[in-house]
Amino acid sequence: MTVTCWQNMAACVHPACPIKCKACFASMASDPGIPVTQHLSVSEVEDLYNAALADVQEAVTAEQRKERGQRLAALSKALRAAKRKPAEKTKRPEWLSYPEPTALPCCPEDQRYVKSYRTDDGQGAKEFFEQYGFVVFRDVLEPAECEATVSEIWTSLEERTPGLERDQPETWSLLSSERYGLPEEQAVFTPQMVANRQNSRVYAALDAVLPRIGSLEDFDSPHPDPDSVVVTQDRWCIYRPAARDDGWRTAENLHLDVNPWTYAGLKATEIETLRYGTEEFSDHRFPLQDFRAELTAVQGRGCPTGEHVQGVLNLLDNLEEDGGTRVVPGFQHSFMQWLQSLGAMEDNLSQSGQRDNWVLRRAAGGGSFKFSSLDPIHALSRRIPMRAGSFLVWNQLVVHGSCANRSNNFRMAQFITGFRAGEMSPERAWARAAAVQRLCAGLPLTPLAPHVFGFSEPSEPTRPSRLEPVSLASRERMACEHVLASARKGDAEGLLKAFEDFHLHCRPLLHVGERKGEHLDAAVRARRPARALELGSYLGYSAVRIARCLPDGAHLYSVEENWQNAMFAEASVEHAGQEAKVVVLRGTVELLKQRLLELAPFDFVFLDHQKALYLEEIQRLEAWGLIQEGTVIVADNIGGCSRADCRRVTCGCAYANYVRSSAHYHSRFYWGSRDGIEVSRALPKIPAGGAGCVVVEKSDSERDGRVAGGKTLSDAFDLRCAAGWLRLCHATECAASLSLWFRRSLWEVPDDSCVGPYVVDLAVCASACCFSAANELMEPRLRVLLKEYLRQRTLSPLEVQTFPDFMAAGALACSFYRFCEFNVRQSDADAKAKDSYKLMAQRVELLLDGPVRKAVVDALADAVGAAAAS
Ligand SMILES: C[S@@+](CC[C@H](N)C(=O)[O-])C[C@H]1O[C@@H](n2cnc3c(N)ncnc32)[C@H](O)[C@@H]1O
Numbered sequence: 001m002t003v004t005c006w007q008n009m010a011a012c013v014h015p016a017c018p019i020k021c022k023a024c025f026a027s028m029a030s031d032p033g034i035p036v037t038q039h040l041s042v043s044e045v046e047d048l049y050n051a052a053l054a055d056v057q058e059a060v061t062a063e064q065r066k067e068r069g070q071r072l073a074a075l076s077k078a079l080r081a082a083k084r085k086p087a088e089k090t091k092r093p094e095w096l097s098y099p100e101p102t103a104l105p106c107c108p109e110d111q112r113y114v115k116s117y118r119t120d121d122g123q124g125a126k127e128f129f130e131q132y133g134f135v136v137f138r139d140v141l142e143p144a145e146c147e148a149t150v151s152e153i154w155t156s157l158e159e160r161t162p163g164l165e166r167d168q169p170e171t172w173s174l175l176s177s178e179r180y181g182l183p184e185e186q187a188v189f190t191p192q193m194v195a196n197r198q199n200s201r202v203y204a205a206l207d208a209v210l211p212r213i214g215s216l217e218d219f220d221s222p223h224p225d226p227d228s229v230v231v232t233q234d235r236w237c238i239y240r241p242a243a244r245d246d247g248w249r250t251a252e253n254l255h256l257d258v259n260p261w262t263y264a265g266l267k268a269t270e271i272e273t274l275r276y277g278t279e280e281f282s283d284h285r286f287p288l289q290d291f292r293a294e295l296t297a298v299q300g301r302g303c304p305t306g307e308h309v310q311g312v313l314n315l316l317d318n319l320e321e322d323g324g325t326r327v328v329p330g331f332q333h334s335f336m337q338w339l340q341s342l343g344a345m346e347d348n349l350s351q352s353g354q355r356d357n358w359v360l361r362r363a364a365g366g367g368s369f370k371f372s373s374l375d376p377i378h379a380l381s382r383r384i385p386m387r388a389g390s391f392l393v394w395n396q397l398v399v400h401g402s403c404a405n406r407s408n409n410f411r412m413a414q415f416i417t418g419f420r421a422g423e424m425s426p427e428r429a430w431a432r433a434a435a436v437q438r439l440c441a442g443l444p445l446t447p448l449a450p451h452v453f454g455f456s457e458p459s460e461p462t463r464p465s466r467l468e469p470v471s472l473a474s475r476e477r478m479a480c481e482h483v484l485a486s487a488r489k490g491d492a493e494g495l496l497k498a499f500e501d502f503h504l505h506c507r508p509l510l511h512v513g514e515r516k517g518e519h520l521d522a523a524v525r526a527r528r529p530a531r532a533l534e535l536g537s538y539l540g541y542s543a544v545r546i547a548r549c550l551p552d553g554a555h556l557y558s559v560e561e562n563w564q565n566a567m568f569a570e571a572s573v574e575h576a577g578q579e580a581k582v583v584v585l586r587g588t589v590e591l592l593k594q595r596l597l598e599l600a601p602f603d604f605v606f607l608d609h610q611k612a613l614y615l616e617e618i619q620r621l622e623a624w625g626l627i628q629e630g631t632v633i634v635a636d637n638i639g640g641c642s643r644a645d646c647r648r649v650t651c652g653c654a655y656a657n658y659v660r661s662s663a664h665y666h667s668r669f670y671w672g673s674r675d676g677i678e679v680s681r682a683l684p685k686i687p688a689g690g691a692g693c694v695v696v697e698k699s700d701s702e703r704d705g706r707v708a709g710g711k712t713l714s715d716a717f718d719l720r721c722a723a724g725w726l727r728l729c730h731a732t733e734c735a736a737s738l739s740l741w742f743r744r745s746l747w748e749v750p751d752d753s754c755v756g757p758y759v760v761d762l763a764v765c766a767s768a769c770c771f772s773a774a775n776e777l778m779e780p781r782l783r784v785l786l787k788e789y790l791r792q793r794t795l796s797p798l799e800v801q802t803f804p805d806f807m808a809a810g811a812l813a814c815s816f817y818r819f820c821e822f823n824v825r826q827s828d829a830d831a832k833a834k835d836s837y838k839l840m841a842q843r844v845e846l847l848l849d850g851p852v853r854k855a856v857v858d859a860l861a862d863a864v865g866a867a868a869a870s
Pocket of ligand 1: 513608
């Protein structure tokens with residue numbers, strides 16, 4: 001049986017269609033005799049099996065039952081075999097599927113540059129473009145425009161790099177060695193960059209090579225015409241003159257910025273779901289992500305309307321040795337044949353070795369294809385040297401990449417990609433224009449702005465009211481629809497996996513995710529809560545996660561402010577069969593106070609709504625008595641900086657700082673991939689003034705040093721005992737009990753230096769700096785310190801009495817900190833750091849008793865006496 005592929009690229013012979021075209025796939029599905037396992041992936045066989053199963057269930061006549069039963073049996077066997085057999089990797093791309101090596105025509109006036117065209121020679125440029133897959137337009141930017149763009153790039157680099165000056169070569173090493181010479185931003189909106197996007201010659205160049213759409217029925221768009229050229233919002237690059245410093249070389253590579261399978265229509269894209277979040281709708285983890293997604297999630301040949309072309313606007317003369325873009329001329333002609341030789345996308349997903357080419361899947365079905373450094377294709381690539389002000393454009397099917405700079409010149413360029421307005425759905429087009437308008441606010445517009453951006457006035461409202469307000473809800477709805485359709489009812493694990501798949505391969509979600517989710521599971525299982533509380537249900541992912549770990553009869557109450565998300569969460573919970581355990585409460589903690597008080601206490605709390613509110617919220621729950629001894633609190637999204645930074649006792653998160661330093665919690669941090677989660681357990685409360693408690697009062701604001709209440713530190717508890725505990729805990733490596741005891745007994749009341757009574761400042765200073773490395777008291781230094789302090793401020797008799805004990809307490813606190821930091825938190829610390837607590841522990845003992853204590857008491861008495869006399 002011969003079926004012509006829908007691509008019309010080749011006649012495909014069923015069943016061994018090399019590209020598994022849709023026509024063949026459909027016919028395979030209806031023919032029980034096809035040896036499917038030879039050509040399909042396990043998931044594709046599984047799909048066929050499920051379809052056949054549904055067919056059997058719907059069979060009415062005995063004949064149908066028999067025929068469909070046979071097919072089901074065949075597929076069942078095939079499925080078992082497919083699962084048993086490790087997926088065979090399809091053939092690696094071969095040299096034969098690449099184009100012939102091509103020499104490029106040079107510029108007649110200057111052989112150092114590739115042949116180029118003026119934008120008024122659109123026809124000539126188009127013919128070159130069709131042959132080679134790229135073309136250079138010259139004189140696109142005026143020298144003054146190049147200069148202004150270069151200056152803008154320098155200004156932004158100088159602003160972000162202290163000490164960098166464009167005219168001072170010795171400061172260029174301060175620039176970050178960004179691998180590809182790119183800025184952090186996904187898209188840059190500075191005046192000259194935005195002006196270049198609306199430049200009439202840039203427009204003419206893109207217009208000359210992009211396929212035309214013509215008229216479209218029901219064209220509903222902020223752009224005037226389906227053939228309006230829309231430009232992408234992209235960024236710039238800078239390559240330093242690496243002849244000066246080899247370390248400045250940027251990475252070299254060859255790639256495609258599209259996912260070849262989705263581009264060819266062999267896999268679906270989600271490009272029409274893009275909504276270009278800016279502040280209002282932003283997903284803070286992926287700002288401007290959709291502008292990047294539209295570069296890689298192109299619906300190319302599978303879409304009747306056309307393609308994108310990529311472009312580099314060159315700002316400085318760029319010779320072969322200056323580094324920059326290279327292309328594989330003519331690759332667009334070989335693209336389909338090459339893709340066929342790759343086989344299934346699944347076989348090309350990950351990079352397993354230096355020899356392997358691989359595809360990286362990105363948001364909205366996009367992706368990029370990376371060629372290994374050993375691939376023979378490198379021999380076919382050609383550098384495209386061009387003058388300042390030239391615009392290089394290439395077909396997205398042309399393999400391209402960059403060469404590192406080896407010269408004494410900078411390379412600087414702006415990226416601009418273009419496509420036709422008629423390619424976008426109305427929802428996407430209006431949302432895009434609204435987002436660009438907001439990002440370009442206050443910047444000058446040219447008459448081409450309606451075409452390239454979709455608006456003509458800086459303040460003109462671009463979204464008509466008849467369209468649904470654009471919101472992230474569409475992404476959330478898509479996610480839920482996907483999950484409900486792909487996970488079996490009652491299968492909680494399947495539902496979690498479906499969410500994760502959507503997140504990884506379709507669009508990023510805000511759920512806690514697999515990696516941190518495992519820590520969340522462990523915390524729930526360890527605590528076995530009867531009543532759990534979650535703040536921030538979102539789509540119900542974490543609610544389902546928690547629910548499946550709860551013991552029988554337990555409940556999770558999940559609070560969600562957004563009514564739509566609450567609805568999605570309920571749907572997920574029900575689909576996962578967890579509705580008996582989970583109740584979604586609409587509102588905020590404040591609004592739901594009464595209800596929460598009725599449900600309290602909670603023995604497990606998951607904070608995952610707004611990080612900025614965590615501290616306030618937990619203190620509210622504490623004040624309402626909703627948290628009790630043993631309550632475990634898990635907080636998501638701690639950190640976001642480096643793994644090491646998030647672990648510090650004092651990090652950038654107020655909530656983490658609170659639980660890590662509070663006497664009421666024992667807290668641990670677990671890293672995920674971009675950030676981590678904090679798991680804290682509420683410790684037993686110590687009644688104020690109760691046994692083991694030191695009464696140290698200070699006036700509210702003045703810290704005037706009165707140590708009132710009649711008890712001294714050593715009256716209230718035994719520091720000797722504390723020091724003994726420290727030794728014992730180290731010996732038994734029982735850090736948790738040390739932490740518990742220490743916080744309960746000591747840190748509950750005496751304040752730290754700088755915030756406690758003034759005498760604590762003095763005592764901590766003395767215990768820290770008046771001892772040698774061999775723990776000998778440096779008495780002269782102590783005497784000078786006391787004398788100078790007493791010149792500024794006198795000490796009350798009670799302060800004098802408590803001073804040596806506060807010195808011991810300061811040393812104990814330091815010892816405790818070092819023990820926890822280097823033996824518990826940073827378990828990979830070196831041996832010296834690990835042992836550093838011992839010095840301070842020994843100092844505690846010296847200060848509690850014996851000659852050192854006596855020397856301290858004497859020194860203080862002398863200083864107080866001398867101060868009184870003067
Ligand atoms: C990061 S998502 C939660 C993710 C979810 N826990 C998961 O892992 O699947 C944050 C959610 O908190 C909700 N939210 C934000 N502020 C809130 C508040 N003050 N009270 C309740 N929910 C809030 C948002 O609407 C959003 O659905």
